[in-house]
Amino acid sequence: MTRSTVTFDSPWRTSTILVTSLTLPGGNRGLLFVRAGPYLEWRGPSFASVAPGSRLTIRSRDVDPRSASLLNDAQALGLTQVTAIDVADVVFFDSDLAFEQRVAIEEVLVDPLLQTATWQPPTGGIDTELLPGVTDPAAQAVALAARTVGLPDLEVATGMHFDVRGDIDDVTVSLLARRLLANQVIERWATAPIAPSFIDSHATAERSVDHVAICDLDDDALLTLNKERGLSMDLAELHAVAEFYRGSGREPTDVELETLAQTWSEHCSHKTFRALISTPDGTQIQPLLQQLRACTDAIAAPFVVSAFVGNAGIVTYHPGTTVAVKVETHNHPSAIEPFGGANTGVGGVIRDVMGTAHDPIAITDILCFGPTDIPADELPEGVLHPRLVQSGVIAGVADYGNKIGLPTVAGAVIYDPGYTANPLVYAGCIGVAAAAPPLPGPQPGDLVVVMGGRTGRDGLRGATFSSATMDATTGDVAGASVQIGDPIVEKLVIDAMRELHGLYTAVTDCGAGGLSSAVGEMAEGIGAEVDVTIAPLKYPGLRPWEVWLSEAQERMVFAVPPHHFEALLAVCARHGVEAVSLGTFTGDGVLRVRAGDLQVLELDTHFLHDGRPQRSMIAELPTPYRGEPTLPECDDLADTLLRLLAHPDIASKEHIIRRYDHEIRGATVVRPLVGEGHDGHADGVVLARPTDTHGLALGIGVNPWYGLTDPERMAHAVVDEAIRNIVAVGADPAKVSLLDNFSWGDPRRPSTLGDLVMAVDGCCAAALAHTAPFVSGKDSLNNEYLGSDGQRHAVPPTLVITAMAHVPDADLVVTPDLKRAGDVLVLVGTTAPEFGGSHFEMVGGRIGRAVVPAPDADAPVRYRRLHAAMQTGRVRACHDVSEGGLAVTLAEMALAGRLGIRVETLPHDHAPTAWFAESNGRLVCAVAADDVEWFVAALGEPATVLGVVTDDAALVIDGITIDDVVMRTAWKGAAQ
């Protein structure tokens, strides 16, 4: 049997494909393959024999919705001459399939009501194929399907086919393929038909070990080695390594050097947060991590079980139950492969929670993108268009969260030119567990068990990659640093772990650094010996160091007493989860890695974890303006409000939120979208299991624009915002846990570090003021891009605060949507002309000398009083005041409730301040008219009785009327 090709004589760029007959020798049978419509061109087949192999091209019978979306993207990227892109899926087989085999495969893969298919390769258009080794669940499924129907084992690869129409030339085609159709980090493309490549299933790898000469190198040579091997170490660290090996009387093996680089990376060891910092005048500053810990210790909240240790923070709000919470960043991978980067960011943070033996219950995501309307030719070289970054990241988050079966609940999406080259992706996870004594940790003799996904070349050197500055070639060289997730595998591990309690003494996830980090961390002080050749591989041919350092996803490492191993394997088998023992924890404090008989690593775990010299760094502290502000001017209050509602940061995010399943588990009591039309943004979300009366609230605070001028006030403001958001939905402000996530530029620049120092100061002050302890945090530094223009592009200082708190009664939650006409609106908190970094400024407001909103010392008391008032059930609606100020808050409450508002009293004499200032500590509440006196007395001063809720379809402030429809159009129309 040979493969047959239908040849057209028309040039590919104007032809479309797609002809097959029912009787071709290629084996098409009775399915209807001829695509209707004006594109059909039958020129009659001629057959040419090509390389062995078969490809099945599958198309949608109805319009494939992916086509329209691709066309939109192409036009947005400036390729306006493209008029249509038709999409098809392709499955490649490495062998010629017999007629009966093709029949059997089609029966499995093609739904005749929905699809058409052909075995004829196209003669034009663009083909893409996933690179061999990239996680490809579809190919795995085809192979499984083939086995199910009794076909022999087949090598399978998958890809896509695109027919492009329009007045286009080869240059356009190439641009289209590179910018839109194929991400060359994970895919390759060619004019169809592509010659597919398959995993070499017979590859072998030499079991060898190289020694790297380092002991006698001078500084220049050390730095060269550092660069060549991508170690991301500094000179002091290189010296420490060289000295250690000089003392050992030998050179390091390549595996040892890589392991040290991973373990000592910024990503894994947080060297900046542990560094000795001093200012240029010699003032010493306590290491930042120590400051945050000290602040948690000082608060001494009784509900904190474990803070800043292990994979996640752990608290208890309800007897018998603990809650684990963690937020991570996955910025660099998301910059070069948005789908995979965000996808595995979610998968990774879920594993962090699994690594504390908690059962994940919900996901959060905070995303920062460049402006999605930036012209493609203004992008720095090598940078993906923010529009594609955004769609890829959102699809990646949705894919992982939806498939693993966790609700994606709280989040934020913000835009700034500073994120164009460096998008930020924060993903968080919450888990619950029955309260239990802490795991004892690995004991000598326990087995080193790796469970879950198989190991491939995925993500090699991810930790050192994420700790380095990117440049225009990053996307090319970092291919191996990117991983694609397989959420189903991780879900099966979660399912298995529910039945593994008591069978292990320690668990951690395989994240950055792979086994080297996971086993290395677990073996700290006790030692372990493992044989990497035992690890199940996705494909053969991996060298020992590749197995040891691979960041293949969905893997957990357990310490398992030998007598429990059988029981553990039985649970895993029931759930279809692979688990193997790679070796044992030894008790001698030495980490040894073998490949069969060959030892490739022998390291004292003490040196591995404590041998890194502490960094000394210089911080230049910022001096923000905090004097008297200028009162801003505003010619048209109503128009400014509309521009604020349309600003991408404030406008409706419904189009994103609805891509995530926030309903699964039936526990999302306050959803991210609320109100009469289910389209208002909630301040925070509340989760409560159907069988529980109490629940948990989650809120987010983020405002990089404050940080540009006053990072200390910024930090205080975002802590206050995160707490305000959960108080607004009914959470108890006395039981708040905080997480800090810093994404910053290169801290070796003293001014950047100075900003970080002040932000940590602000965090600590705010946490103490609110008696809300930090329980976990993470820093992602070096978020900079070295453009081909030679300039460094750093992200704005972006601190994301996640607040989690107890909700005593899930039936008493409060949402921002107005409930009924006649209710009275009360603003609590003080309004001052604070416009520094405000959205009023971003939409063109003239602010003169401005100050970033100052901390409100009365906010903690106010929040506790408000919570007490809410517990009576008499607060009908509540919404915090943040970006855009009071006017935006009121508009959002009215729109969400499909009601109007008439405001008669403003909280400040200066109208622009009353409408748009962003002072901290403020919330707007709706109460029944009879309850106003009670509410104001309960909350105490300052409180402003603003006005009433009306049946009118308008917001009327101080005599200025803004129509409901106009506001809604502004708010929903700017959807990016």
Added chain:
Amino acid sequence: MSTPQAIVLAAPGTNRDHDVAFALELAGAAPRLTLLAELLADSSVLADAQMLVVAGGFSYADALGAGRMWSLQLTHGVGDALRGFVAAGKPVIGICNGFQVLTRTGLLPGALGHNSSGHFQCEWVRLDAPASRSVWTQGLDPIECPIAHGEGRYVHPDPAALAANGQVAFTYTGTNPNGSLDAIAGVCDESGVVLGLMPHPENHVLARQHPRHARGSAAGLGLPLFRQGVRYARER
């Protein structure tokens, strides 16, 4: 028999099995979570059960099309036992991914394609249960519950004939969220014992689960659907 035993079947990637098990429990059944591998190894569990639920999720990651791999496993592994279950008149329900699976096994008519939006959607819908053959929906009031799917656009060569034959069990009212033909949200087989629907009534079995609960305007519990199925299984 007072408490019918309900098999809640889960393939690798099924994720609303616990939600539907909770709904069944509230409705008076005894749910038994059963992994596909266990059913394939021993199909006699079906003989002991009075109801079968094919639960929602992303079986096999929806690779190659939603529900395809799972239906293949069922058809090749326990096709006869499954057909026997239906022939015995025991009620079967497939929700979301379960609906996709049942259409692909041929137990239910039609097919489910990609949403016309081209992507996954999570939103609340309102469902009517028109007069039909379904034993699950007799006398059922309208239901409000969420959808959470990317491939829920119902397709059938002759939807009018399907309706005329009493096999359209649920329709979307108000908004048709995914471009389904004739706004069809759920269908039954000719015998009426097998029901499939895309939305998730199991996520609205308590008033607190409704998004407008805080507004005091929650309505359309999904629980009566499960109660009706349980009653049928009990009284059959």
